[in-house]
Amino acid sequence: MSGPGEHNLAVLAERSFERLGDYESLFFEGTWLTSAEIHERSARAAGGLRAHGVRPGDRVVVMTMNTPEVFIAYRAIWRAGAVVTPVIFLQSEPELRHILTDSGATAAIISPELAGLFEAAADGLRIATFVIGGNYAELEAGRPAEIEPRTDDDLAALLYTGGTTGRAKGVMLSHRGLWENGRGLDLAARTTPATRTLLPLPLSHAYGLIVVIAGLHSDRRRVSVLQRWFDPTGWLELVAEHRLESSSLVPAMLQLLLGQPLGDYDLSSLVSFGSGGATLPPAIRVAAEKAFGVTVLQGYGLTESSAVVSAERMPDHRAGSVGKPLAHAEVAIRDLEGNPVPAGEDGEICVRGPGVMLGYWNDPELTARTVRDGWLHTGDIGHLDEDGYLYVVDRLKDLIIRGGFNVFPRDVEDVLLEHPAVQLAACVGKPDAESGEEVVAVVQLAPGHRVSGAELVEFARARMARYKYPREVTVLDAVPLTSVGKINRRAVRDLVGRDR
Known part of the structure; x- marks a missing residue:
């Protein structure tokens, strides 16, 4: 048997520890973990997984809030040659049951708060289950395991996506694809001086996963402070307490942070934010850079591309670009x-390279429709300028066709967000007998502000072409978001009387 492959993610973690040595690298709820502790615990957990019957290629579910055990579990699973199968903790029982049965998972590492849900969803399935704070300790009690050899094209992660638009589908990501994407993101991050970062993103999401892998490529000792889940007040307190310099966020998180009393906290250590997971409205970017004194660096990608396709670098920051x-x-x-x-003309963004998924799990037909001649058809609309910078306009499936004219929801949302009272906005199409589709929107107001839907309609009407502006704007207590902070358009459509 040959040795571990060059792009084996377990090898990447091993070399990271050898290169950077032992230091306090992770802070979580009052406790520091050293890189040596994480390394040793993951090696023991890999041995524990093997002792409990996990074999190379087996899928191991990781369903937890953000905790240090996520870092340890990912490394341990890769070390054992198994496949990381992250599951967002905000699942319904039927959704979770589908993932467990579809993936054929043989083991799972879960948070104690999720034990009841998991037990119900896994009823009748043969899954070795390890609960953090309980029998999970058995995994780390064994002897450290050596790295299981894996090839570049071996499956490293199986991520389920699409739950807000239909039944979740498994996306197969290879060791090399995740390795290359992590390296690319780390090289972009090296253009900023920040080494102390706050992680509020769900590590079970593709964006959070690739941020972890990028850290394994780093040539500097990076310190991470982990939030169990995103909480704006807690985020601000951690930045001030630990003098943090950067944070990876999704746009909705930025919008919620801007509604906080920022002057009550010392945020002078901040240098940059990474923004991904959804398009960032220009008004929010400008407001965030002014309020926090940072550079907001956008990126673009999707689960099917191993999370990242493009990213801004500090020296070549270009407004509007990803x-x-x-x-x-x-x-x-x-x-x-x-x-x-x-160049400059909009069309579908297509991607080729090692980061493109191996395919959809158990769905060769959908794979063939999505990846054609090696090109991943993303379903996103955008353009490249003459210098090669990428601009993302919107999702093709979210396009609204009103009276024969194309309306991109993001254009409407960007205008609504220019109003000082609007904190979040979501635009969708609603069936209309005369126009085919009518443009409608929902908004969430910033704390302490009041404005009516009718006033927002007039605000948008004064700033947009006649066929574009929303005919209805509904003020909500909260715009529906997914578990990773994206606008949940399916839920918005349900609210306005459309489900597609």
Whole structure:
């Protein structure tokens, strides 16, 4: 048997520890963990997984809030040659049951708060279950395991996505794809001086997972402070207490932070934010950079691309752009017939490179429709400028066709967010007998502000083409979000009387 492959993620973790040595690297709820402790515990947990029957290629579910055990579990699973199968903790029992049965998972590591849900969803399935704070300790009680050899194309992670638009589908990501994407993101991060970062993202999401892998490529000792889940007040307190310099966020998190009393906290240590997971409205970017005194660096990607396709770098920050494609990724913009379009012209963003998924688990037909001739058809609309910077306009499936005219929801949302009273906005199409689809929106107001839906309609009408502005705006207590902070358009459509 040959040795571990060059892109084996367990090898990456091993070399990271050898390169950077032992230091206090992770803070969580009052406790520091050293890199040596994380390394040793993951090696023991790998041995524990093997002792409990986990074999190379087996899927191991990790369903927890953000805790240090996530860092340890990912390394341990890869070391054992198994497949990390992260599951967002905000699942219904039927959704979780589907993931468990579809993946054929043989083991699971879960938070104690989720034990009841997991037990109900896993009823009748043969899954070795380890509860953090309980029998999980058995995994770390064994002898450290050596690294199981894996090839570049071996499955490293199986991530389920699409739960807000239909039954979740498993996305197969390879060791090399995640390795290359992590390296590309780390190289972009090296253009900032920040080494002390706050992690509020769910580590069970593709964005959170790739941030962890990027850290394994780092040539500097990076300190991470982990939030169990995102809480704006807690986020601000941790930045002030630990003099943190950066944080990876999704736009909705930024919008919620801007509604806090920022002057009550010392945030002078902040240098930069990374923004991904959804398009960032220009008004929010400008407001965040002014309020926090940072540079907001955007990125773009999707689960099917191993999370990252492009990212901004500090020296070539360009307003409105999500940066240039990372070194491992090739991007082309194509029309609906699949033909390349000129620079500056919108079309579907297509991606090629090692980060493209191996395919959808148990769904070769959907795989063939999504990856054609090696190109991942993302379903996102955007363009490249003449210098190769990528701009994302919207999701193709979210496009509203009103009276024959194309309306991108993001254009409407960006205008509504220019109103000082609006904190979050979501725009969708609603069936209409005359226009085919009518443009409607829901908003969440910033604390202490009041404005009516009718006033917001007039605000948008004064700033947009006649066919674009929303005919209805509904003020909600909270705009529906997914578990990772994206706008939940399916829920919004339900609210306005449409489900598609």
